[in-house]
Amino acid sequence: MPKRKAAIAVGGVAALGAAALLLPNANASQDGASADAAGAPRTMKATDASDLAAQLQKALGDAFAGSYYDSGKQQLVVNLVSGDDNLIVQAKKAGAVVRQVENSTSELKAAAKTLKTKATIPGTSWAVDPRTNKIQVTADSTVTGAKWNRLESTVQGLGSNMATIKKSAGAFKTFVSGGDAIFSQVQGGNVRCSLGFNVKASDGSPAFLTAGHCGVAAKDWSDSQNGQPIATVDQATFPGQGDFSLVKYNDANTQAPSEVNTGNGQTVQIKQAVDATVGTTVFRMGSTTGLHDGQVTGLDATVNFQSETDPNGVDTVTGLIQTNVCAEAGDSGGSLFTQDGGAVGLTSGGSGDCTNGGETFFQPVTTALQATGATLGDAGAGAGDQAGAGAGDQSGAGAGDQQAGGDAVGGGDQSGATADPSATATDPSGTGDQSGTGDATGTGDQSGTGDATGTGDQSGTGDATGTGDQSGTGAGDGSSVTQSH
Structure with missing residues (x-):
């Protein structure tokens, strides 16, 4: 494979119907807004x-x-x-x-342990909600009859002030697809996921993070549906203590800027990894649904996905972030970030969609970095020196028919995007002239559940198809078309 100088941005190529508004003045510091009286609460970002x-x-x-x-x-x-x-x-x-408050952290953890022992049922989740000082237990639409009775009885046994339970209209599933789309060819068809964040691996090579269920579904990833692999899974965790993968670019000269492509030629420069805080407004970018926002609603979440390889099995993932940000098939692995450039999470799965809402869970980036030994920051050459077409040459095609003749990579080449200006407003990483040789982009890690979707940094030589032509079916249905996670 020839050496490439691809400007690969993370996030979604197709920002369809993005409701989130990333305001140009988002980076304005509020540190000066401290309270007058000593010891009084102060305002902060x-x-x-x-x-x-x-x-x-x-x-x-x-x-x-x-x-x-x-x-x-x-x-x-x-x-x-x-x-x-x-x-x-x-x-x-x-x-x-x-x-x-009444409940201590140790008491809440003990209650969560009881739930794990007595109520590990497919379609359930629980997370600590510090606003109520209780554990929020959620059951999806598949939890009925004896399963619901078992869950309800377990919650009641924890005590009236320890946990609450609610029903979700959808079904918990992994969302293979999102961010800049990435693809892998497996038996039965293609799988698709989303690229989360570009990173530098512990050996200094350029790489990216995506969902672990993508990484265990396929090893080699491409930036176009039928293209040659450009990245290979190095590490993948799913299920268990997390849902994350580290995928290394095959070309050590690949330029992988630390930014999220939010659509319409806009990017958000990623400055650091940050821990999630309940109540924080966060933004998610995915190749299927584009840019959406919401709030963190719970921490240290445990999610019990129905196994797609074993009809009687459960894929339990722990340590996730719970949010009310919507997501759909194909958004797996995509970026969860703050308006001022903090990398928060990688899209894992959830219930609902971007029409009816629902819960969505994310792998904390800080945990993924620690486990893989990777670091945030531009991998390879800097993003600012990328030559090529500027943002003005972006294709006007929508997500459903996105086939720009140039690379669909970098912050400035998203076609058909409707997202508002990013927090960095202008062009933090040279997005205005990012292009590449036409084959550079990040690969994503497909879901281990067989429904991996591509990440959203698809570039390519004009064959990088858009999200609209990706099947939302999972690998388990034997479909020969692209399987979105």
Whole structure:
């Protein structure tokens, strides 16, 4: 394979019906908006709130019972189970709002362990909700009859103030597809996923993160539906303690800028990995549904997916982020990020769609980086020196018929995108002149459930088909068409 100089951006090639508004002034610092009185709650950005929460968790020890971000007041709310005035003063001096609660972190973890032992049922999930100081248990539409009775009985056995339960209209499934689309050819057809974030592997080579269920479904990935592989899975975890894959580009000279392609020639430069905080507004980019926003609603979520390889099996994944951001088949592996450039998560799965809503779960990026030894940042040559067509040459084709003759890569070459300007507003990584040799883009990791979808950085030589022609069927149905995850 010839050496390539591809400008590969992450995120979705097709930003259809994007409801999220990434405002040009999103990066304006709010640090100066501190309260007048010493010790009074201060306003802060979501990323700063996440940092402060981590610091207070260490400082407050067992008294710390979770925290969340009040996006309306732009304040961090910290739960304390101790009545120790010194700890309360310490948290307040740090700028947090302090709330005394009943359930400790250890008690909530013990309750989650009971759920795992007694209620690991396909179509169920649970996550800690610090706003209620309880565990939020969710059952999808498949949990009925004896299964529902078993789940309800287990929740009731935890105590009236420990957990709540609700029904979801959809069914939990992995979303293979999203971000910039990536493809792999397997027996029975193609699989498709979304690229999450470009990274640098521990050996210094360019790579990207995507969903683990994509990585266990297929090893070699292409940037076009029937193209030659351009990346190979190095590590993949699914099910178990996470849903993430590290996929290395085959060409060590591949340029893989640290940015998310949000559509309409806009990108968000990814500056750092950040931990999710409940209440934070987040944005998801996927190759199927484009750009959507919502809020983090739970942490340390456990999701019990129905196994697609064993009719009687369960694929349990732990340590996920729960949100109300919508997603659909083909969005798996896609980017979850903050408006100011924080990498938060990788799309795993959930219920519902972008018409009716639902729950969507994400693999924390911080955990994936730690497990794989990868680091965020431009892999290979810098994004700013990429030559090629500028944003102005983008094809006007919609996602359903996207076949731009140039590379559908980089922040400036998304065709048919309708997303609003990204947080970086202008052109943080040279997106205006990104192009490549026509074959560069990131590969994605297909879902292990057999319904892997492609990520959204498809470039190619004009054969990178758009999301509209991808089948939403999973691998398990024996379809010979593209299987979206």
